Amino acid sequence: MEENKNKKRLSLRVVILLWIIGLSPIWGMAGMLYLASQSDLPDTVALANPKTNLATEIISADGQVLGRYFRENRTNVNFDELSPYLVEGLVATEDERFYSHAGIDLRGTARAAVYLGSKGGASTITQQLAKMLFTQKPGNGIERIFQKFQEWIISVELERRYTKDEILTLYLNKFDWINHAVGIKSAARVYFDTYPDSLKIEEAAMLVGMAKNPALYNPLRRPELTEERRNVVLSQMVRNKYLSKAEYDSLKTLPLGINYQTVDHQEGLAPYFREVLRAELTNLFEEKNDDGTPKYAKPDGSGYNIYSDGLKVYVTIDSRLQEYAEKAVQSHLTNLQDDFVKDVGKYKRPPFSNDLTKDQIRNIELAAMRRTQRYRIMTGRECPNCHRRVNIEPGSGDSGPTYNCMSEDCEEVWHATPKDSVEYVFRNEKYPMRLFTWRGEIDTLMTPMDSILYYKSMLQTGLVSINPKTGFVKAWVGGNNYKYFQYDHVQQGKRQVGSTFKPFVYATAIREGYSPCYEVPKVPTTFHKGTFNLLDDYTPHDPDRDYGYMVSLKWGLANSVNTVTAWVMKQFGPEAIIKLARDLGIKSEIEPVVSQCFGVADLSLLEITSANATFANMGVHIDPIYILRIEDKYGQPIFNMMPETTEAMDEKTAYTMLSLMQGTVDGVYNAHQGKTLGTAVRLKMDLPTRDYDGFDRSIKIAGKTGTTQNQSDGWFIGLTPDLVTGVWVGAEDRSVHFRTLSMGMGTNMALPIWGYYMKDVYADSTLQVSKDDFEKPEGISVELDCDAYARQKNMFGSPDGDINW
Numbered sequence: 107m108e109e110n111k112n113k114k115r116l117s118l119r120v121v122i123l124l125w126i127i128g129l130s131p132i133w134g135m136a137g138m139l140y141l142a143s144q145s146d147l148p149d150t151v152a153l154a155n156p157k158t159n160l161a162t163e164i165i166s167a168d169g170q171v172l173g174r175y176f177r178e179n180r181t182n183v184n185f186d187e188l189s190p191y192l193v194e195g196l197v198a199t200e201d202e203r204f205y206s207h208a209g210i211d212l213r214g215t216a217r218a219a220v221y222l223g224s225k226g227g228a229s230t231i232t233q234q235l236a237k238m239l240f241t242q243k244p245g246n247g248i249e250r251i252f253q254k255f256q257e258w259i260i261s262v263e264l265e266r267r268y269t270k271d272e273i274l275t276l277y278l279n280k281f282d283w284i285n286h287a288v289g290i291k292s293a294a295r296v297y298f299d300t301y302p303d304s305l306k307i308e309e310a311a312m313l314v315g316m317a318k319n320p321a322l323y324n325p326l327r328r329p330e331l332t333e334e335r336r337n338v339v340l341s342q343m344v345r346n347k348y349l350s351k352a353e354y355d356s357l358k359t360l361p362l363g364i365n366y367q368t369v370d371h372q373e374g375l376a377p378y379f380r381e382v383l384r385a386e387l388t389n390l391f392e393e394k395n396d397d398g399t400p401k402y403a404k405p406d407g408s409g410y411n412i413y414s415d416g417l418k419v420y421v422t423i424d425s426r427l428q429e430y431a432e433k434a435v436q437s438h439l440t441n442l443q444d445d446f447v448k449d450v451g452k453y454k455r456p457p458f459s460n461d462l463t464k465d466q467i468r469n470i471e472l473a474a475m476r477r478t479q480r481y482r483i484m485t486g487r488e489c490p491n492c493h494r495r496v497n498i499e500p501g502s503g504d505s506g507p508t509y510n511c512m513s514e515d516c517e518e519v520w521h522a523t524p525k526d527s528v529e530y531v532f533r534n535e536k537y538p539m540r541l542f543t544w545r546g547e548i549d550t551l552m553t554p555m556d557s558i559l560y561y562k563s564m565l566q567t568g569l570v571s572i573n574p575k576t577g578f579v580k581a582w583v584g585g586n587n588y589k590y591f592q593y594d595h596v597q598q599g600k601r602q603v604g605s606t607f608k609p610f611v612y613a614t615a616i617r618e619g620y621s622p623c624y625e626v627p628k629v630p631t632t633f634h635k636g637t638f639n640l641l642d643d644y645t646p647h648d649p650d651r652d653y654g655y656m657v658s659l660k661w662g663l664a665n666s667v668n669t670v671t672a673w674v675m676k677q678f679g680p681e682a683i684i685k686l687a688r689d690l691g692i693k694s695e696i697e698p699v700v701s702q703c704f705g706v707a708d709l710s711l712l713e714i715t716s717a718n719a720t721f722a723n724m725g726v727h728i729d730p731i732y733i734l735r736i737e738d739k740y741g742q743p744i745f746n747m748m749p750e751t752t753e754a755m756d757e758k759t760a761y762t763m764l765s766l767m768q769g770t771v772d773g774v775y776n777a778h779q780g781k782t783l784g785t786a787v788r789l790k791m792d793l794p795t796r797d798y799d800g801f802d803r804s805i806k807i808a809g810k811t812g813t814t815q816n817q818s819d820g821w822f823i824g825l826t827p828d829l830v831t832g833v834w835v836g837a838e839d840r841s842v843h844f845r846t847l848s849m850g851m852g853t854n855m856a857l858p859i860w861g862y863y864m865k866d867v868y869a870d871s872t873l874q875v876s877k878d879d880f881e882k883p884e885g886i887s888v889e890l891d892c893d894a895y896a897r898q899k900n901m902f903g904s905p906d907g908d909i910n911w
């Protein structure tokens with residue numbers, strides 16, 4: 107009897123023990139859930155406003171996204187901007203019971219536990235979102251298990267706070283599809299060049315398939331594997347009745363159809379402008395109030411970050427005009443560069459002109475060498491891995507000096523080159539290189555110094571186009587190719603502007619009452635010692651040395667005649683001309699010397715173009731504007747640009763100057779020569795050798811060419827009622843230039859770019875750029891038609907208009 111009791115007691119203990127053992131996972135789970143609930147979880151505010159890095163978008167005047175600034179290339183979308191195929195594919199593949207659970211799928215969890223995940227995972231879409239939004243990568247397996255319980259708690263809270271549609275939208279906006287495609291809007295753009303609401307079924311299925319493991323199912327590296335995964339998604343859509351079997355059979359045979367769009371700040375439209383804008387925005391958001399707080403602050407008082415706050419920057423650039431501008435630069439420089447290489451190849455030590463000594467050339471080469479990344483790495487000033495220029499310490503090594511990168515995420519160690527050997531390496535050791543050409547990149551083998559000389563012989567360029575009535579910058583080409591040449595030639599670079607400065611000299615005379623048809627002798631003008639702070643007599647000449655007859659001021663400007671410009675300068679002095687230049691918006695240093703009438707000052711292309719644009723705005727100068735407004739991620743305004751204007755001259759003077767500058771393009775008649783001439787008349791001429799048809803003579807264009815000493819710079823400023831566009835062309839070094847004036851003048855180097863650009867602009871009817879004449883103010887009484895006056899003088903005056911000496 108006692109034995110039976112003992113057996114019963116033993117059996118009861120075994121049952122209790124087994125019961126405890128059986129329930130231990132539940133008790134363990136309960137304990138883990140309790141600990142997870144007491145851990146450092148996001149508060150209710152964080153759950154209601156999950157943090158995410160949003161890219162700042164640059165939006166053009168015609169509504170196109172020109173580029174983004176980002177840590178993650180992400181721009182959020184709303185649920186109604188999603189393709190239904192995305193939603194259906196995601197639910198069918200990742201969480202079939204998404205619409206019936208409250209964040210945790212107990213059935214799926216039990217299945218995963220029994221089959222150890224071999225028949226599908228347990229994570230719901232909400233849990234996956236929780237993992238993306240609120241947890242960091244665990245350090246080990248135990249931390250991952252604990253993190254899983256945290257995700258459960260967060261998932262339930264998310265389901266309480268958000269609708270199912272909102273959870274799906276948060277998920278798709280947050281997910282990283284790699285290759286700089288963070289969020290569904292970027293993914294649709296990067297892989298298919300489309301928008302989320304326009305994705306086709308097979309495209310949506312591919313993106314959903316990538317969600318399992320984007321690195322594994324990377325369509326750029328493993329297209330076959332990615333296609334298999336896409337078809338799994340399509341089959342899941344059939345299983346869940348989002349797709350018919352017949353549709354599946356048809357879709358599974360389709361290729362991926364990738365239309366990959368590279369995400370690189372060096373590529374795309376207006377890269378130079380975008381970098382200038384980046385610096386401008388950075389400075390803007392670093393501005394402080396008197397108390398030290400950010401001038402432009404978020405509701406919480408912190409400053410804005412252009413890389414993570416999802417700002418919308420609306421700019422004045424028009425993507426159509428920008429595209430035409432970049433196309434025009436390439437169209438002309440592709441041929442001009444060939445001419446240039448042939449021409450400078452005839453120098454003794456190309457590409458440098460013969461007036462430089464061997465030592466001077468070596469100094470230029472060495473200065474260029476020291477600016478290269480290769481030199482910085484060789485001398486231990488830049489890490490070859492992370493390319494940082496800080497946290498570098500000297501090391502030691504048997505094969506020569508070494509350097510250590512001390513950055514936590516790098517720690518690179520590399521051998522340096524002894525300084526006395528660097529030049530030898532640059533001149534004698536060849537390396538594989540990829541070079542820029544106008545016809546595409548080329549791979550070659552050359553020494554670093556040869557590559558320096560190659561780029562020294564490359565013509566550079568800049569173009570900027572401004573609406574004179576608003577000051578809005580509509581196109582900005584800062585150089586040839588931002589990947590290879592980061593220096594901006596619109597605002598950053600400054601060069602002698604040559605004869606593009608001459609209109610300011612003539613405008614001073616016109617404002618003081620001189621008529622465009624007023625005639626002066628075409629003879630050298632001497633500025634005597636002691637006047638205008640001169641230490642010696644100064645007598646500028648014309649290149650043709652053709653003197654001895656009367657010419658009008660209009661003819662003098664149209665043909666950029668130095669002696670006529672010097673005569674005008676002598677009447678008013680440099681101070682008066684500089685005062686007008688300041689009113690026209692020029693802020694760079696201009697020395698008060700008489701040679702300023704020939705444009706010896708170094709100015710930016712933006713300055714000289716904006717100043718000339720004043721003539722097309724009835725004498726009112728508007729500082730260039732390229733930011734319209736900035737909005738936060740909710741569409742609330744942060745910043746609005748206000749124009750800064752100056753009444754530089756009266757509208758009659760401005761209009762009269764336009765008439766003078768039209769003479770540059772249409773030509774002006776001279777009685778002595780019996781010809782109609784102007785430095786930009788080729789704009790209205792057909793040039794079969796360049797495949798160029800001239801502008802119709804009815805189109806009203808004003809302009810001014812410019813060429814500096816030794817043909818180092820070629821300029822052209824073209825004015826129309828709606829667009830004033832400036833173009834500069836020249837080499838990096840002023841000692842690298844065409845050998846002859848005919849090849850190196852602005853008429854040959856810069857003017858054709860303006861012509862190609864405006865041809866496309868006028869052909870695009872959507873732009874509605876006017877071909878009409880400039881608006882004429884009332885009360886113009888001065889004679890503008892100097893041709894009629896000159897022809898009448900030739901007929902009734904002296905036989906050939908010569909001066910009677």
